[in-house]
Amino acid sequence: MYEEQIHRKIIHIDMDAFYASVEQLDNPELRGKPLAVGGGGERGVVSAASYEARKFGVRSAMSGVLARKKCPHLIFVPPRFERYKEISKKIRNIFKEYTNLVEPLSLDEAYLDVTENKKGNPSASLIAKEIRQRIANELHLNASAGISNSKFIAKIASDINKPNGQKTIPPEEVISFLEDLPIEKFFGIGRVTAAKMFNLGIFTGKDLKLKSEAFLTEHFKSSGTHYYNLVRGNYHSKVKPNRERKSVAAEHTFITNLTSEIFMLEKLEKISEELEQRLASTKVSGKTITLKIKYSDFTTQTRSKTLPYFIKNKEVLLETVKDLLFQEKVQNSVRLLGISVTNLNINSKNKPEKLIDFQLKFEF
Structure with missing residues (x-):
């Protein structure tokens, strides 16, 4: 298994400021200007920021x-x-x-396993360069890439020479690379976990490597073993081109908080319509319906119901969500509502070609 990992050639392609770059591509007047995709109002959220905007500290x-x-x-x-x-x-x-081994993570990034590729090119670095050049020539957009022998390292590497660059971490350099890497740069270690590690004297991969597995599991529970293996390069996850979808969802954030269930039902009807379209496009249906409520104080509540049959039409969705909404009184004014469908009818005869499990968020 370890030998197989050493010889694997993985590329992580990440589009540079994708949403913002598309807007600048389609509207030349926006090029070279600080741009944010999203809402600029009181309830607005930045979905993406151009590099001109990032210079001022604007972030998604x-x-x-x-x-x-x-x-x-x-x-x-x-x-x-x-x-x-x-x-x-x-x-x-x-x-x-x-390669057919392409695992999309979102609209703007994906893993590619080019160990054996259609071009017969033994160099993953040259393949990444060629792909980036083709994206630039054919679509007039820039992409960055990371190349290594695992998805974990490739994803970290793709961020090193952004924008419009690439970085290769060969197998013989993986361990030293991980030892020198600041702990907050490890993919999957967020701010809260990083802060906890700082308090434990863990600032780099080398510091993490000095801690025993018992110590890490004591402080990070089951994640401790994951971190123990991660810093040693023991990351064997393969590129999965046909990951099964686990949920289909839609949610809306509102400009003005909702204080009445009547207004909430009106919004939930629109969300149900959107979710019905998404279920139809992905050719799945599900049994478990979950209502997500985010209150004005940012606390979140979910209420779920599992039906004895698969559903995909908005009428049944809405009726189920109504029951969930009136299950108990809302605790506060509401800033966001969402509906998700899980327990999907995915099997060998009914499986979507790809997984792009994202939630579109709108303001209205």
């Missing part, structure tokens, strides 16, 4: 209000997901000319 998931404070001349444009999906499909068609 930042509130629109804070983004404007950091960059007063920031330009906001609404998201156009159909356009992003259209271009994403063209990018993946390029990937498929090199």
Whole structure:
């Protein structure tokens, strides 16, 4: 298993500021200007920021209000997901000319296993360079890439020479690379976990490697074993081109908080329509319906119901969600509502070709 891992050739392709770059591509007047895709109002959230905006500290998931404070001349444009999906499909068609082992993570990034590839090219680095050049020539967008013998290292590497660059970490350099890597740069270690590690004297991969598995499991439970293996390069996850979809969902954030169930039902009807379309496009249905409620104080509540049959139409969705909504009184004013369908009818005879399990978020 370990020998197989050493000789695997994995590329992680990550589009540079994808949503924002598409908007600048389609509207030349936006090129070279600080741009944010998302809402700039009181309830707005930045979905993506151009590199011109990032120079001012604007980042994705930042509130629109804070983004404007950091960059007063920031330009906001609404998201156009159909356009992003259209271009994403063209990018993946390029990937498929090199390998069928393509695992999409989202519209703008994917893993490629090119150990054995359609071009017969033994160099993963040259393949990555060629793919990036084709994306630039054919779609007029920039992409960055990371190349190594595992998905974990390739993903970290793709961020090193951004934007419009690539980085290769050969197998013989993986361990030293991990030892020198700041702990907050490890993919999967967020701010909360990083802060906890700092308090334990863990600042780099080398510090992490000095801790025993028992010590790590004591402080991080089951994740401790994961971190123990990760820093030693024992990461064997393969590129999975046909990952099964686990859920289909849609959610909306509102400009004004909702205080009445009547208003909530009106919004849930629109969300049900959107979810019905998504279930139809992915050719799946499910038994478990979950209502997600995020309150004005940012606390989140979920309520679920499992039916004895698979459903995919908005009428049954909405009736089930109504029952869940009135299951108990809402605790506060509501800023977000979402509906998800799980327990899907995915089997060998009914399986989507790809997994693109993302939630589109709108304001209205």
